[in-house]
Amino acid sequence: MSEQQIERRKRALSCIQPTGTPTLGNYLGALRNWVAMQEEMDCCFAVADLHAITVRQEPAKLRQQTKEMFALLLAIGLDPEKNVIFVQSQVPQHTELAWLLACNTQFGELSRMTQFKDKSQKHADNINLGLFAYPTLMAADILLYQPDYVPVGADQKQHCELSRDIAGRFNNLYGNTFVVPEPYIMKAGARVRSLQDPTKKMSKSDENQNSFISLKDDKDTILRKFKRAVTDSEAVVRYADGKDGINNLMEIYAAVTGKSYEEIEREFDGRGYGDFKVAVGEAVAAELVPVQERFDALLKDKAYLEEMMKKGAETASRIGARTLAKAKKKMGFLL
Ligand code: AMP
Ligand code: TRP
Numbered sequence: 001m002s003e004q005q006i007e008r009r010k011r012a013l014s015c016i017q018p019t020g021t022p023t024l025g026n027y028l029g030a031l032r033n034w035v036a037m038q039e040e041m042d043c044c045f046a047v048a049d050l051h052a053i054t055v056r057q058e059p060a061k062l063r064q065q066t067k068e069m070f071a072l073l074l075a076i077g078l079d080p081e082k083n084v085i086f087v088q089s090q091v092p093q094h095t096e097l098a099w100l101l102a103c104n105t106q107f108g109e110l111s112r113m114t115q116f117k118d119k120s121q122k123h124a125d126n127i128n129l130g131l132f133a134y135p136t137l138m139a140a141d142i143l144l145y146q147p148d149y150v151p152v153g154a155d156q157k158q159h160c161e162l163s164r165d166i167a168g169r170f171n172n173l174y175g176n177t178f179v180v181p182e183p184y185i186m187k188a189g190a191r192v193r194s195l196q197d198p199t200k201k202m203s204k205s206d207e208n209q210n211s212f213i214s215l216k217d218d219k220d221t222i223l224r225k226f227k228r229a230v231t232d233s234e235a236v237v238r239y240a241d242g243k244d245g246i247n248n249l250m251e252i253y254a255a256v257t258g259k260s261y262e263e264i265e266r267e268f269d270g271r272g273y274g275d276f277k278v279a280v281g282e283a284v285a286a287e288l289v290p291v292q293e294r295f296d297a298l299l300k301d302k303a304y305l306e307e308m309m310k311k312g313a314e315t316a317s318r319i320g321a322r323t324l325a326k327a328k329k330k331m332g333f334l335l
Contacts (some may be wrong), residue, residue: 018065025201030152055131072215095137145320147179150182164183192248192255195226222288239264
């Protein structure tokens, strides 16, 4: 390794779609890790609004949700001074690089993407070209910023692998252009499951509102949903096979309080599930309520939000333009 490589701070990039309010699952599984990462690496975080339109969106709603997701990124503690935080569609280099990459991606590769297969089944009336090409746009999101790591949930691993393949192929064909990034799969303790069916993951698209905690749920709602969470009949707080409901609550409680399973078992020794559920609800509320307060304040400060979006997009565009120019030149375009 050269001296320069040793000294350079590692870079990371990730994006989140502005579709619906994130759940406690998104928060513990993805967003909170971003907050920790900003201390160790140079990070870019984006609201992937261009990805959202691969399924039909109502324009006014998309606009509002994009603003809200951007505000939420700041509210959870991502610092716009330390990171590049931006809205994808405000940085035109993403779509431009996506075309160059699309012409270096095979039909067969895209056909194998499980998300494409799932979503084209779910939205059989709208299997559009964008839905199919989605991973090439995602590759562009990533490769523009030359990151070393791409923190994502396990569900995005396949797309990240494809980005690596595309980057490697491009580098081989045209000469070294892109850093080949590594997916950085968020670690366990972060697979939050449904409060109503703990064999399923907690998901915002679940039709049962009691199955998930939305980041916008107020304290009373959080407490109520935990009170109704599915458990078992043993009435002992311990982590064990066959106790999916309690295991899930213990994982959540451990993730928010930093306590180990043994500590939790000791804390609730001889006490019923009722007490435990209240404690989990209180701990989650203590984590989420301050985020909600910052979020509400940010949404009211339109000027600040717009200024931060503009600043983020300008910085992203400056970085992205450099990579894009390099890629275009290598492919034979006149600059
Ligand atoms: P989604 O909302 O399903 O598009 O997920 C966005 C990201 O949030 C995923 O890539 C995961 O990293 C994370 N995520 C979603 N649901 C959960 C969950 N129940 N537990 C942990 N992480 C999750
Ligand atoms: N596809 C990701 C998701 O649905 C979001 C995303 C878009 C992304 N571009 C990205 C994630 C680039 C990481 C890097 O969750």
